[in-house]
Structure formats: C-alpha cells, structure tokens
Amino acid sequence: xxxxxxxxxxxxxxxxxxxxxxxxxxxxxxxxxxxxxxxxxxxxxxxxxxxxxxxxxxxxxxxxxxxxxxxxxxxxxxxxxxxxxxxxxxxxxxxxxxxxxxxxxxxxxxxxxxxxxxxxxxxxxxxxxxxxxxxxxxxxxxxxxxxxxxxxxxxxxxxxxxxxxxxxxxxxxxxxxxxxxxxxxxxxxxxxxxxxxxxxxxxxxxxxxxxxxxxxxxxxxxxxxxxxxxxxxxxxxxxxxxxxxxxxxxxxxxxxxxxxxxxxxxxxxxxxxxxxxxxxxxxxxxxxxxxxxxxxxxxxxxxxxxxxxxxxxxxxxxxxxxxxxxxxxxxxxxxxxxxxxxxxxxxxxxxxxxxxxxxxxxxxxxxxxxxxxxxxxxxxxxxxxxxxxxxxxxxxxxxxxxxxxxxxxxxxxxxxxxxxxxxxxxxxxxxxxxxxxxxxxxxxxxxxxxxxxxxxxxxxxxxxxxxxxxxxxxxxxxxxxxxxxxxxxxxxxxxxxxxxxxxxxxxxxxxxxxxxxxxxxxxxxxxxxxxx
Amino acid sequence: xxxxxxxxxxxxxxxxxxxxxxxxxxxxxxxxxxxxxxxxxxxxxxxxxxxxxxx
Numbered sequence: 001x002x003x004x005x006x007x008x009x010x011x012x013x014x015x016x017x018x019x020x021x022x023x024x025x026x027x028x029x030x031x032x033x034x035x036x037x038x039x040x041x042x043x044x045x046x047x048x049x050x051x052x053x054x055x056x057x058x059x060x061x062x063x064x065x066x067x068x069x070x071x072x073x074x075x076x077x078x079x080x081x082x083x084x085x086x087x088x089x090x091x092x093x094x095x096x097x098x099x100x101x102x103x104x105x106x107x108x109x110x111x112x113x114x115x116x117x118x119x120x121x122x123x124x125x126x127x128x129x130x131x132x133x134x135x136x137x138x139x140x141x142x143x144x145x146x147x148x149x150x151x152x153x154x155x156x157x158x159x160x161x162x163x164x165x166x167x168x169x170x171x172x173x174x175x176x177x178x179x180x181x182x183x184x185x186x187x188x189x190x191x192x193x194x195x196x197x198x199x200x201x202x203x204x205x206x207x208x209x210x211x212x213x214x215x216x217x218x219x220x221x222x223x224x225x226x227x228x229x230x231x232x233x234x235x236x237x238x239x240x241x242x243x244x245x246x247x248x249x250x251x252x253x254x255x256x257x258x259x260x261x262x263x264x265x266x267x268x269x270x271x272x273x274x275x276x277x278x279x280x281x282x283x284x285x286x287x288x289x290x291x292x293x294x295x296x297x298x299x300x301x302x303x304x305x306x307x308x309x310x311x312x313x314x315x316x317x318x319x320x321x322x323x324x325x326x327x328x329x330x331x332x333x334x335x336x337x338x339x340x341x342x343x344x345x346x347x348x349x350x351x352x353x354x355x356x357x358x359x360x361x362x363x364x365x366x367x368x369x370x371x372x373x374x375x376x377x378x379x380x381x382x383x384x385x386x387x388x389x390x391x392x393x394x395x396x397x398x399x400x401x402x403x404x405x406x407x408x409x410x411x412x413x414x415x416x417x418x419x420x421x422x423x424x425x426x427x428x429x430x431x432x433x434x435x436x437x438x439x440x441x442x443x444x445x446x447x448x449x450x451x452x453x454x455x456x457x458x459x460x461x462x463x464x465x466x467x468x469x470x471x472x473x474x475x476x477x478x479x480x481x482x483x484x485x486x487x488x489x490x491x492x493x494x495x496x497x498x499x500x501x502x503x504x505x506x507x508x509x510x511x512x513x514x515x516x517x518x519x520x521x522x523x524x525x526x527x528x529x530x531x532x
Numbered sequence: 533x534x535x536x537x538x539x540x541x542x543x544x545x546x547x548x549x550x551x552x553x554x555x556x557x558x559x560x561x562x563x564x565x566x567x568x569x570x571x572x573x574x575x576x577x578x579x580x581x582x583x584x585x586x587x
Binding site for chain 2: 027028029030031032033041045049052070071072077078079082176181185186202203204205206230235238374399532
C-alpha cells in the first residue's frame with residue numbers, strides 16, 4: 001500500500017491540548033470556549049464580538065424581527081456562534097485566522113441574503129418595487145446568467161441558501177421538521193434530504209415569497225429535480241412567479257453539448273430581461289468575469305499549497321467559502337476579491353512558517369463523495385484526532401480554466417459558452433454527472449498530484465448518483481495501493497447517522513485496518529450528537 | 533478641569549468593564565447556553581403557527 005512521510009510539528013500547541021474536554025453530554029452546546037493561549041483566545045474573542053455585531057445589526061431592523069417570528073428556519077441563526085466554534089476547534093495561528101476570515105465573510109453574506117429576502121417578502125417587508133427587481137435562483141445553480149446584470153438594479157436571491165443550506169450548518173435538527181412535512185405529504189423517505197427538505201419548506205409555506213421571476217436548474221440529481229418541481233408549482237400557480245427551467249446537459253465533458261448549453265444561457269438571460277425590465281450589460285459581465293478568473297487563480301494557488309507537506313486552507317471553511325464565492329457570487333460582488341487576497345496571504349504566511357493543524361500528520365487524504373461536513377466538524381476532527389490531513393474535498397475541485405474577460409465581439413459570443421461551461425461544471429454536478437471519468441479517474445489523478453495515501457469516501461445513504469460505483473472505487477483503489485475509507489451518513493438527517501456514528505466509522509478503520517492510536521484520545525468519542 | 537481629567541479614567545473603566553463582562557460571556561459560552569434554554573419555547577411558537585400546506 002502507498003505510504004506518505006510522517007510530518008511532526010516541532011511546536012507545541014498554545015493553550016489547552018485536549019479540546020475534547022469542552023463538550024458536555026448534558027448540554028446542547030459546548031461547556032465553554034477553548035483556551036488557545038492569550039493571543040489566539042483574544043483574536044477568537046474579537047471575532048465573536050464581530051459576529052455578535054453582525055447579528056445585532058440584523059435583528060434591530062423591525063421587519064427582520066417580524067421575519068424571525070414568522071419563519072421556523074430562522075431559529076438556526078441564534079446558533080451562529082456555536083456553528084462558528086464548530087469549525088475552529090483546535091485551531092491556532094494562521095489556521096484560526098483563515099477559518100474566521102472565510103467563514104465570517106460567508107456568515108455576513110448569508111445575513112445580507114436573509115435581509116434581502118425579508119425586504120421583498122410579501123409577508124414581511126413587502127417592498128414591491130424591490131421585489132420586482134429580484135430574481136429567485138436555485139441553490140444548486142451557479143448564477144453565471146446573472147453576471148451581466150448590474151447588482152444595484154437586479155437582485156439575485158438565492159432563497160434556498162439561508163432557508164435550508166446555511167440554517168442547517170448552525171442547527172443540525174432544524175430541517176427535520178421539513179423532512180417530516182415532505183414525507184407526510186407522500187414524498188419518499190429515501191430521497192436526498194437536502195432537496196427533500198427544500199420541498200418540505202415549500203409545502204409548509206416557509207419560503208419567503210418575492211421576486212419578479214425565478215430560474216431553476218436541473219441540478220444535481222433526481223431528488224433535486226423532484227424538489228424543484230414542487231417548488232416551481234407553488235411559485236407559478238399560487239404566487240404567480242414565472243419560473244424558467246435552465247436545462248443544463250449532464251454529459252458536460254462531451255464537446256458537442258456546449259452550443260446547446262450556451263443557447264440555454266441566452267434563453268435564461270432573455271427571460272430575466274423580460275421579467276425585470278433590465279438589460280444585460282457587457283461591461284458588468286466582463287468585470288465579473290475578471291473576478292471569476294481571479295477567484296480561480298487564488299483557488300489553484302491554495303490547492304498548490306495543499307499539495308505540499310504543509311497544507312494551509314482546507315476543511316469545511318475552504319469548501320463553504322468556495323461554494324459561496326464561486327457558485328453564489330460568480331464574480332458579481334467585488335468584496336470577495338479582497339477576501340481572496342487576504343486568505344491567500346494568510347496561507348502563504350502559514351506555509352512559510354510551516355504551520356500545522358495538529359501535532360503530527362500521518363496520512364494525506366482526499367475527501368470524495370457527497371459530503372455532510374457542514375453539520376459536523378469532521379475534517380478538522382480528522383486531522384486533530386487521527387493526524388489524517390483532508391487536503392481537499394470533491395466540492396472544492398472545480399473549474400481551473402480561465403474564461404474570456406476582455407470585451408471584444410468574439411468574446412461576447414465566447415462568454416455564453418464560458419457561462420455554460422461554468423454552469424455545467426459547477427460544484428457537485430462536475431463530479432456526480434459526466435461519467436466515471438470525472439468521478440473516478442480525476443480522483444486518482446488528484447491522489448497522485450497531491451500525494452494522498454487515503455481517500456475518505458463519503459457514502460450518502462440517499463444519494464443514487466454515487467452508490468452505483470462503490471465496487472469500481474474499491475477495485476481501482478486496490479490497484480493503486482490507496483486506502484479507501486467508507487463513511488456513511490444521511491446528509492442533513494441526523495436521525496439516520498448521528499455525528500458520533502459517523503466518526504465511529506473512521507475510528508474503527510484507523511484502529512482495525514491502520515492499527516493506529518489517536519493523536520488526541522479526548523476527541524475519539526465526543527458527546528455532541530444531541531448538540532445543535 | 534478636574535471633571536475633564538476624569539474622562540479618560542471613566543472611558544478606561546468602561547472599556548475594562550465591557551471587556552470583563554463580554555469576555556466572561558464569551559469564554560463560558562453563556563450566550564449559547566442562554567440561547568439553548570430559549571430554543572424549546574421558540575420551537576413551540578413555530579409549532580403553533582398555522583401553515584397553508586400545498587403540494
């Protein structure tokens with residue numbers, strides 16, 4: 001079997017050595033916050049103050065209070081600091097700053113998204129003039145078709161992000177109600193809980209209602225299509241919001257699908273123009289395209305650092321930041337550029353100083369498959385408990401090509417193809433669709449490039465897109481001498497697999513197959529399965 | 533003049549008081565503990581609300 005060189009951290013971690021002690025089975029939150037030494041505890045405290053100020057500024061607006069008491073999913077946002085703490089357990093120095101810089105920005109962005117939803121919502125803010133300039137977009141859609149609309153004239157509302165996706169990060173039980181609603185209304189229980197919860201939110205009438213129109217995408221699976229159908233039906237028939245179906249080809253590696261996909265993008269843009277009354281602006285588009293390219297360059301640089309013995313930016317924060325920047329933003333907001341620069345500077349600084357997340361790196365790991373790592377602090381746990389470094393995850397392995405960013409007549413035609421390519425190869429869809437080459441071959445190439453000896457395969461119980469390839473993964477990993485560690489979960493339904501049940505699969509593998517002892521035994525069993 | 537001289541001292545004490553109170557809340561996770569006590573009541577509030585189910 002393949003092995004990698006062990007890297008030992010010569011520097012003892014400041015503050016407490018066993019963060020497992022901060023958990024308490026009698027509480028639904030942590031007993032206390034972690035002592036990280038004076039410097040890092042003070043930094044963490046100032047970031048907590050910042051988060052409190054973000055939440056405080058949000059809730060002093062009367063319509064946001066109204067929205068808070070109207071929508072069940074808003075309860076999750078009471079636990080934002082708890083969710084943030086989940087992604088900083090055991091972190092020090094640059095790693096702590098990287099997690100805060102990226103995740104705090106995501107939180108501020110989601111808070112703004114909720115405020116925008118409430119402003120236009122017919123039940124809460126009911127600002128009709130604002131709502132008429134809003135376009136609801138699919139959570140699983142890359143919003144490239146909005147890149148050429150001026151952000152002060154047309155507002156992109158990713159309604160499902162604050163309602164379902166982000167709310168589940170802060171409170172693991174909060175979408176269970178919507179899963180129950182969906183199943184009580186006859187939706188099968190073996191569908192992916194993410195689109196099923198979104199369908200449940202629509203059935204339960206718990207989505208904000210706003211916008212002049214909506215755009216949905218046939219992403220990323222059968223469950224997603226089912227959920228979109230239910231949501232579109234209510235949007236169109238009950239609320240009179242016309243909904244465009246952006247039919248994106250699944251075989252995105254085949255060159256002959258590109259023209260069709262580009263035509264679909266043109267149709268989506270024309271649909272938005274028709275319903276908002278605003279025109280596509282090529283200056284706005286190419287400025288956004290430059291920012292998309294910059295984000296791509298920064299992500300490539302981060303991945304290159306992660307290919308060295310001293311990876312810096314990984315884990316849930318890396319994945320979530322990429323999700324927000326690449327898919328939700330798509331170059332539209334200039335503020336991401338500064339954050340990209342800051343994150344890269346921190347990673348380079350950490351790399352030069354040879355900073356490590358744990359006292360020892362024993363294995364280098366690629367995390368593959370449909371991941372639940374937002375509801376659980378799994379990737380940081382993996383490195384600190386077992387010394388297994390999660391170099392990158394499947395959702396962060398996305399486009400590396402540059403798109404046309406100079407305004408010329410040829411590039412205006414190329415732009416449709418670029419938007420189509422980005423949309424076809426967006427997060428999740430680029431590996432779960434497109435054949436075994438994108439799911440299997442690219443994984444082994446990545447193992448080679450990043451010098452990984454373990455693949456942690458997330459096996460999502462309700463995901464049909466990946467389970468069919470179980471045997472091929474096993475066979476090909478064996479041929480290459482790579483350890484493959486299967487970890488089952490059911491995404492956002494903690495009743496099927498609790499957090500500890502997920503971790504126990506790794507614990508068993510590391511003890512029985514790898515014959516190893518944990519780096520930090522206080523983390524092997526954590527009583528947080530009932531915690532928010 | 534004496535009153536003016538006291539302003540920096542009062543400001544310093546206010547900053548110190550703010551730090552002691554907020555750091556205590558932060559370190560002992562009192563914000564999240566209080567929120568977790570509130571959550572069951574909020575849950576009941578949301579459970580009582582009428583919703584128009586539509587499939």
